[in-house]
Amino acid sequence: MAAEVINGKEIVSSIRGEIKQEVAELISSGTTPGLVVIIVGDDQASHVYVNNKEKACAQVGIKSHVHRLPADTSQEKLVKLIHKYNENPEFHGILVQSPLPKHINEEQVVDEITPGKDVDCFHPVNVGNLMIGKEGMLPCTPAGVMEVLKRIGVSPAGKHAVVVGRSNIVGKPMAMLLLREHATVTICHSRTPNLQDITRQADILVAAVGKANVIEDKHVKPGAVVIDVGMNRNAEGKLCGDVDFDAVKDIAGYITPVPGCVGPMTITMLLKNTLSSARRASLSGTAAGL
């Protein structure tokens, strides 16, 4: 039987509707959530994502400010800008779009963001909190995947979840979030021998490799939930995920489309994190994390 293609647009629209209402309530209590996005360089895809973040903020009533900096911007200048927004109580979230130009040390830059305003959840303090299960900001893409599972009524508890990919942004935190929801989790990567022997055991299979069509029909157990985090261009320049959608859709129970699900969910979770940060600031009477 063919898989149910997860309607990402419907899920995104419903969550953004909820966020819009909560933002309006916060604004009426005197706090307008604010997000600053910093992008350095000319990476075209990154500019598309940042434009989408700006539009999404406007859609739900979050104030946003985007700094589009030239590719030769120094690390020192970037860090100074971050420090300025760390101190600015009107902005509750700070995000530096990745990737950065090669001359900038991304890890050092992220370390300069006040953890309370780190709406990407990339700062080591927030990564540590995620590891020990402390309440706080969750990384946007993995949080988006968890929200999709929740909205389609799939509980990870007691299931075997296999994550293919071990990046700091997606693979590792994804495994943590699934573990937190009581899945038995396996992480696979480029040096995993006999990949299909493991992925075929997955009730929930998350593909986060960054390479088109790595997951084929032979990798999937019949009826599995297949979540595609990939964002690649195929030989014809068409956007596609890590999963060979046409082959896998006849085997899986559920499958996410690319484009149209995990990407927009990532941005939706960014809105949610910015709202939470603003709410925390409003409750404590200080700027987030100060």
Ligand SMILES: Nc1nc2c(c(=O)[nH]1)N[C@@H](CN(C=O)c1ccc(C(=O)N[C@@H](CCC(=O)O)C(=O)O)cc1)CN2
């Ligand atoms: N600071 C960050 N940098 C990056 C992140 C991140 O979470 N924080 N993730 C990715 C890029 N990304 C968000 O920034 C992102 C990628 C894709 C989409 C998206 O909506 N994709 C659409 C298709 C868009 C298109 O037409 O190209 C979809 O899947 O439907 C949103 C966000 C790396 N950098």
